Each structure stands twice: as structure tokens, then as C-alpha cells.
Amino acid sequence: MSLHEKNTTHDHEQSSETPTLREESLQSECPPTPETHQLKKERTQPEPESDVVGHEEDLPPSEGGMDPPEEESDVYIVDWDGPGDPLNPKNxxxxxxxxxxxxxxxxxxxxxxxxxxxxxxxxxxxxxxxxxxxxxxxxxxxxxxxxxxxxxxxxxxxxxxxxxxxxxxxxxxxxxxxxxxxxxxxxxxxxxxxxxxxxxxxxxxxxxxxxxxxxxxxxxxxxxxxxxxxxxxxxxxxxxxxxxxxxxxxxxxxxxxxxxxxxxxxxxxxxxxxxxxTFAPILLERKAKAMRESMDPEKGRYRDVRTPYDTADRKxxxxxxxxxxxxxxxxxxxxxxxxxxxxxxxxxxxxxxxxxxxxxxxxxxxxxxxxxxxxxxxxxxxxxxxxxxxxxxxxxxxxxxxxxxxxxxxxxxxxxxxxxxxxxxxxxxxxxxxxxxxxxxxxxxxxxxxxxxxxxxxxxxxxxxxxxxxxxxxxxxxxxxxxxxxxxxxxxxxxxxxxxxxxxxxxxxxxxxxxxxxxxxxxxxxxxxxxxxxxxxxxxxxxxx
Incomplete structure (x- = not known):
């Protein structure tokens, strides 16, 4: 019997040049405050789970995967909303x-x-x-x-x-x-x-x-x-x-x-x-797709929405x-x-x-x-x-x-x-x-x-x-x-x-x-x-x- 296993939570640290949607939302709604910095700090903490089972090409870089796409200022990285995200099948x-x-x-x-x-x-x-x-x-x-x-x-x-x-x-x-x-x-x-x-x-x-x-x-x-x-x-x-x-x-x-x-x-x-x-790359891709469809390209400065799994090797x-x-x-x-x-x-x-x-x-x-x-x-x-x-x-x-x-x-x-x-x-x-x-x-x-x-x-x-x-x-x-x-x-x-x-x-x-x-x-x-x-x-x- 072949048992495929994939990790569905990421120890993915967001780059300052590649913010997430949540971070951008905080920046646009209010000026930086101690509370804002604390929230961003918490978002970059590794999740308390390290069971990574699957193929390398489907894993974020922090868990042994391939290098992410070249960081650009106009890229969203869509990930789970913290370790308790209800969309994550483990939750x-x-x-x-x-x-x-x-x-x-x-x-x-x-x-x-x-x-x-x-x-x-x-x-x-x-x-x-x-x-x-x-x-x-x-x-x-x-x-x-x-x-x-x-x-x-x-x-x-x-x-x-x-x-x-x-x-x-x-x-x-x-x-x-x-x-x-x-x-x-x-x-x-x-x-x-x-x-x-x-x-x-x-x-x-x-x-x-x-x-x-x-x-x-x-x-x-x-x-x-x-x-x-x-x-x-x-x-x-x-x-x-x-x-x-x-x-x-x-x-x-x-x-x-x-x-x-x-x-x-x-x-x-x-x-x-x-x-x-239940497969994390598919679920996150659906989430990214919904975000792309909801964005107004004339108002937003971001043109690309990606997941941690969007690498050149995922073909x-x-x-x-x-x-x-x-x-x-x-x-x-x-x-x-x-x-x-x-x-x-x-x-x-x-x-x-x-x-x-x-x-x-x-x-x-x-x-x-x-x-x-x-x-x-x-x-x-x-x-x-x-x-x-x-x-x-x-x-x-x-x-x-x-x-x-x-x-x-x-x-x-x-x-x-x-x-x-x-x-x-x-x-x-x-x-x-x-x-x-x-x-x-x-x-x-x-x-x-x-x-x-x-x-x-x-x-x-x-x-x-x-x-x-x-x-x-x-x-x-x-x-x-x-x-x-x-x-x-x-x-x-x-x-x-x-x-x-x-x-x-x-x-x-x-x-x-x-x-x-x-x-x-x-x-x-x-x-x-x-x-x-x-x-x-x-x-x-x-x-x-």
C-alpha cells in the first residue's frame, strides 16, 4: 500500500519584501504601532508542528523545499492564518x-x-x-x-x-x-x-x-x-x-x-x-485565487498572489x-x-x-x-x-x-x-x-x-x-x-x-x-x-x- 503524506502547516517566515495580505491590510488601515509590530512578530513565529511528509518540491523553503520565486515588492505570499487557521485540515x-x-x-x-x-x-x-x-x-x-x-x-x-x-x-x-x-x-x-x-x-x-x-x-x-x-x-x-x-x-x-x-x-x-x-497546496491555491479575483488592479499596488508552493519545480x-x-x-x-x-x-x-x-x-x-x-x-x-x-x-x-x-x-x-x-x-x-x-x-x-x-x-x-x-x-x-x-x-x-x-x-x-x-x-x-x-x-x- 503507497501512503503519500504532505505537511499542511508551514514554518514559513515572511520576508519584509514579500508581505502577506494580513500585513498589508494592517499597514493600510492604521500606522505602525507597538501592537502592529507585535502581531507581525507573532505571524513570523514558527508553528508548533514539524511533521513534514511528502515531496520536496511541494514544501516551503523553511521546511526543506525548493527556493521560492524571486522576491518582488509586488507579490503576496498566501499562507495559513496562523497555527489555528480553520481552513487547515489539521485544525x-x-x-x-x-x-x-x-x-x-x-x-x-x-x-x-x-x-x-x-x-x-x-x-x-x-x-x-x-x-x-x-x-x-x-x-x-x-x-x-x-x-x-x-x-x-x-x-x-x-x-x-x-x-x-x-x-x-x-x-x-x-x-x-x-x-x-x-x-x-x-x-x-x-x-x-x-x-x-x-x-x-x-x-x-x-x-x-x-x-x-x-x-x-x-x-x-x-x-x-x-x-x-x-x-x-x-x-x-x-x-x-x-x-x-x-x-x-x-x-x-x-x-x-x-x-x-x-x-x-x-x-x-x-x-x-x-x-x-485536504491537500495544502491546492487549498492555499484556492485561497490565492479568491484573493486575485477580489483585488482591484487599478487600486492595489500588488499584481501577483502566490503560495509558498509556487515554485518552478511544481510542474x-x-x-x-x-x-x-x-x-x-x-x-x-x-x-x-x-x-x-x-x-x-x-x-x-x-x-x-x-x-x-x-x-x-x-x-x-x-x-x-x-x-x-x-x-x-x-x-x-x-x-x-x-x-x-x-x-x-x-x-x-x-x-x-x-x-x-x-x-x-x-x-x-x-x-x-x-x-x-x-x-x-x-x-x-x-x-x-x-x-x-x-x-x-x-x-x-x-x-x-x-x-x-x-x-x-x-x-x-x-x-x-x-x-x-x-x-x-x-x-x-x-x-x-x-x-x-x-x-x-x-x-x-x-x-x-x-x-x-x-x-x-x-x-x-x-x-x-x-x-x-x-x-x-x-x-x-x-x-x-x-x-x-x-x-x-x-x-x-x-x-x-
């Missing part, structure tokens, strides 16, 4: 913030529902279209996730140019159209192509939603919002197949797509009505170029991104491997009907939801506890403790599921193992995402784009080899191999980063020092 009411968070999470939920909803009905698709290869059957499911690797690289930069809300909702309409079209596909090629195109639009919430959360929430408030947002793309693939199992049993596979399209249309209406723009060509190159540069140079990116890719691939293999376990080994077999997906959902709810309450609490012990200074490493049980639960679940998926063992036992896999998955996801966001402040969007790219490729590729692996090795040996990999790669990671993470960050060109 919105909690009700409004959570409303936006819930809508973005709903967008993030419905797309992964489609990603795996067809899994229980692949037998029907294969029968109708004459598919004989198990790899092609798996491709029908996983091709949607392949688009997740490509879409964020383009949709993320577009959201920085045209705004979060606009791109998010237009991309969702694209997804809705192609997902609806999947229900009318007449052959395998059409279905695979339509699935890929739907996935491109469906990837938007994964790349833009994190930026919305960064716009809305301060670091010490962000844990619960990210916990909800992180749960959505993992819970969606669980609920989708569980519902589709009954749809496929009672109707046709085509209704899997039509049903999800109906739900998405409802979410789209909510988004149009209630999801407002779509530059933003797109950096968004395409920087994620891979980070992956090539940053050990933190390499280790966590590969582990997260493994965990995500494992999730989709489970999603495609669960019907085979419970229909093949236990002889359950497809509808009943689909209920076993709820074991994965219980693990995901239960662990997420606990972690949502603990993530910020742990961070504040260690920050207090460190003299009130927070570190990204304080996000890692919840990753420790996640790296333990994951291999436990793999071993338990693999070796108990036998007719002589009650079905509840592999379900318990599946729940452990779900718990381990969400704990790792939430911890890794918050750690990466806090580590790569200015470049968090690129770091998460790199992680999302490789995890999506894993989610696409793992289901393709799963049928052959389980056919050759069986569930016990197959899951044991995956469990050993989970131990070797995952278990040392939080401990190594806890001890050496700060040292690695100090040597990094991109990470927060």
Missing part, C-alpha cells in the same frame, strides 16, 4: 476528520474486495471459458493486484497536481466502470484485461489515502487513523471471497462483480457529498519524474526500505496465497460446499480485525510512553514494538495451518492457524507503515511507493506458484517452507532496527535524522 473538528478518514477507508476497502472476490468462483469461470491451467485460474484473481504496482506511480503524482479528492474520486469511477464491465466479459482475455484496468483505478486509495491521513492528523494522533486505514485493504480481501462464495453457489460468477459495483457506487456518492479536499513533468525514479532509488540505497520492503512483500504475497488456496483446503480436504467453505475466510478476518483493534489502541500509547522516557522526543523506532508479536504469530499460523489441514483433524484447528496468520499480517503492516512514515518524513511517499510496488508484485506472483507448490509438497511442507522464511526474514527485523535503526538513519541521505 478541522474531530468529527470532520473521522468522517474523511472513514470515507477514504471505505474506498480503500471496496477495491481489495474486488481483488479477491472472484477467488471462490474461479471454478465457474474456468468451466465457462474452458480454462484448464491452474496458473491461468490464479491469474484471473491476481492480475488485479498487479495493477496495484503500477497505478500508484502515476496516480500519486496526479493527486499532488490536481488534489487528493478529485483524483481519488475520478479513479474510483474508472474502477467502477471496468469492474462492472468484468461482469459482462465474454472470454478469458477480456476478463483479465478488464480486471487489470479496474485494478489501476482501484489502486488510487492505496497511494492517495495515506496522504489524506497525513493532511488531517498530527503524528501523535495518527496511529488510530492509520490502524483503520491499514485494516481496510486487508479486511476487504477477506469479506469479498466470503460473500462471493454464496453468490457463486446461488447465482453466477458475474454477480460477484455486479454486487461489488453496487456497493462501490454507494461509496462514490458518499465521497462526492462529504469528502473535501507535472518534474513531479512525475521524481515519483517514478525516487522510489527505486530509495529501494536501491536504503537498507531500511530493502529489509522492510522485502518482508512486507512476503507478507502481502502470503495473504493472497492464502486467499486463493483456502477454497481448495476446505472443499478438497474437508469436502465442504463452496458457500460453507467461504465462511472460513472469516477466520482470517477475525485475526486481522482483532489484532488491529488492539494495536490501534496501543500504537500511539507505546509511542507516547517511549517518547516520554526519552525526554519528550519521539523516534521512529518507537513504532516497532507491535511488530514483534506480528513476526511471531505469522510463522505459528503457517505451521499450524499447514500440518493440520488433514481430514482427521477438525476444521477449526486450521482456522485457528489462519487467524494467527491474519493477526501477524496486520501487526506487521501497521508497524511497518507507521515506521516508514516516521523515518522518511520528506520522502515517505516515495518510500511507501517502493514498498507498495514490490508488495503488489508479490501479491500478484505468489498465487501463481501456490497450486504447483501445494500439489508437489502438500500443505504441511509447503507452509513449513513459508514459515521458515517468515522466521529468517521477519523475526530479526524489529530487534535489529530497534538497536541499529537510529544509526542507519544518521547515515541515510533520505531518512529523518
Amino acid at each position: 478541522w473538528s474531530k468529527k470532520k476528520k473521522w468522517g474523511a478518514t472513514l470515507i477514504v477507508s471505505a474506498f480503500t476497502f471496496i477495491s481489495p474486495v474486488s481483488s479477491s472476490m472472484i477467488a471462490p468462483a474461479t471454478g465457474q469461470v474456468a468451466e465457462q471459458f474452458g480454462i484448464t491451467s491452474s496458473a491461468i485460474e490464479a491469474l484471473v484473481v491476481s492480475i488485479f493486484v498487479c495493477a496495484y504496482a503500477v497505478g500508484p506511480l502515476v496516480l500519486g503524482p496526479l493527486s499532488e497536481i490536481y488534489g487528493r479528492s478529485r483524483v481519488l474520486q475520478l479513479a474510483n469511477l474508472w474502477y467502477l466502470a471496468w469492474n462492472l464491465g468484468c461482469g459482462f466479459a465474454q472470454n478469458t482475455g477480456q476478463l483479465i484485461a478488464f480486471r487489470f484496468l479496474a485494478g489501476l483505478g482501484g489502486s488510487a486509495p492505496l497511494s492517495i489515502g495515506g496522504g489524506v491521513l497525513g493532511d488531517l492528523w498530527r503524528p501523535e494522533e495518527r496511529g488510530q487513523a492509520i490502524a483503520l486505514y491499514s485494516l481496510a485493504p486487508l479486511l476487504g480481501p477477506v469479506i469479498g471471497p466470503a460473500a462471493a462464495s454464496w453468490v457463486a453457489q446461488r447465482s453466477t460468477w458475474r454477480w460477484c462483480f455486479w454486487a461489488s459495483s453496487i456497493v462501490d457506487a454507494f461509496i462514490q456518492v458518499l465521497g462526492v457529498l462529504f469528502l473535501k479536499e 507535472w513533468q518534474n513531479i512525475l519524474k521524481k515519483s517514478l525514479i525516487r522510489p527505486f532509488a530509495l529501494f536501491a540505497r536504503e537498507p531500511i526500505v530493502q529489509v522492510l520492503g522485502l518482508y512486507m512483500a512476503f507478507v502481502y504475497g502470503l495473504l493472497y496465497l492464502f486467499l486463493t488456496s483456502l477454497p481448495d483446503i476446505f472443499t478438497g480436504v474437508y469436502g465442504e460446499e463452496i458457500g460453507i467453505a467461504g465462511l472460513n475466510y472469516f477466520a482470517l478476518g477475525i485475526g486481522l480485525t482483532g489484532a488491529s483493534q488492539v494495536n490501534a489502541r496501543m500504537l500511539d500509547r507505546i509511542y507516547k510512553y517511549y517518547s516520554k522516557k526519552n525526554g519528550g522526543v519521539g523516534k521512529p523506532e518507537y513504532r516497532l514494538p507491535s511488530m514483534v508479536p506480528g513476526t511471531i504469530f505469522l510463522p505459528i499460523g503457517l505451521f499450524l495451518t499447514g500440518w493440520t489441514s488433514r481430514p482427521d483433524v477438525h476444521w477449526i484447528v486450521p482456522d485457528i492457524g489462519i487467524a494467527f496468520v491474519g493477526a501477524g499480517t496486520i501487526l506487521n503492516f501497521q508497524s511497518i507503515q507507521t515506521y516508514v512514515i516516521d523515518t522518511f518524513t520528506l520522502h515517505a511517499a516515495s518510500a511507501l511507493a517502493a514498498v507498495t510496488f514490490f508488495r503488489s508484485l508479490a501479491g500478484f506472483g505468489f498465487p501463481l506458484f501456490a497450486p504447483a507448490m501445494y500439489s508437489a509438497l502438500g500443505y504441511g511442507k509447503g507452509d513449513s517452507i513459508l514459515g521458515v522464511v517468515a522466521i529468517v526474514v521477519g523475526c530479526p527485523a524489529p530487534w535489529l532496527l530497534w538497536v541499529y535503526g537510529e544509526r542507519i538513519r544518521q547515515a541515510s541521505h533520505y531518512a529523518r535524522k
